[in-house]
Amino acid sequence: MGVDKDNRVIRVYAGHNELGPVYEELQAVQLDDGSCELLASPGLALNLAKGDLVCIDDVSRPAVVLKRGGNFCIQIYADAIPDTEVARLERDVANESGGSLDGINNGNLALTVPSINGLASINKFFDEFKRRTGIEWYYSNVYKNFEDPTDETLLNWWREN
Template identity: 60%
Template sequence: MLIEVFAGTSDENPVFEELPARQLDTETYELLSSPGLALNMARGDVISIEDRNTHAVVLERGGNFCIHIYADHIPAEDIAGLESDVGCDLGGTLDGVFQGNLSLAVPAGNGMDKINEFFDRFRDRTGIQWYYANIYQNLDDDDDETLLNWWLED
């Protein structure tokens, strides 16, 4: 099934992203794909959507980092190479492609150092920046870089 998750606002109006999910309860879902717009979620997370006009609440982490890559254009061969390399080197998946925007799920068990090195090589080769999308506490303040540290918990 597809669900709509709150991704932010544009001109004071809410913006939603459709994501594949498995319904667990009335307002509870397991994400089957990492979002490309919405923050603080990744494939495998269990979320609650009580108020559709605000950020979903993550009830349980699925163990994946969500990586966002935004560009005006990414050549198809770079996308295919990244998808293959993410799968082989990190056990991750390319979950979404929309024009030059990509969302990926990468198991946190790889460790941030290995993930950073991998995506920094992609950036150095292509000139395209990448971002962690589910590591910050304050989703509404781009300047607040307080980490959630969910990947450090046992």
């Protein structure tokens, strides 16, 4: 992964498994104060999206979001997704919402969608993807207690943007 002088790869904590901590590498721009601006939404780490300003205080804990970048991170996990559907999703998310497909790892996708599109529009778009493919999708940066999958308390940061 190439990184120019202004960009770097940062490792963010994404959880743990039976072998220990799991990290994800993300492209970011390092700022003068030591914080980083994410250049892509993660495919594994939660509570982060492209454009967020973050700092990593403790490598054994999730990155701290200093300021939201105004984007939702949509994560899709599947055993496989047909190439035609990936291409269609990439094209349509860019054309219809100004978003981007930021990462592909086998059947797993990470997408960025600007919050200005509104939840109803985003839900409709991705629900149509689910209707066509049978594959579920998830907002990964909307829950207050993102480390507790049973707690669906929303952050509501998008209402402030």
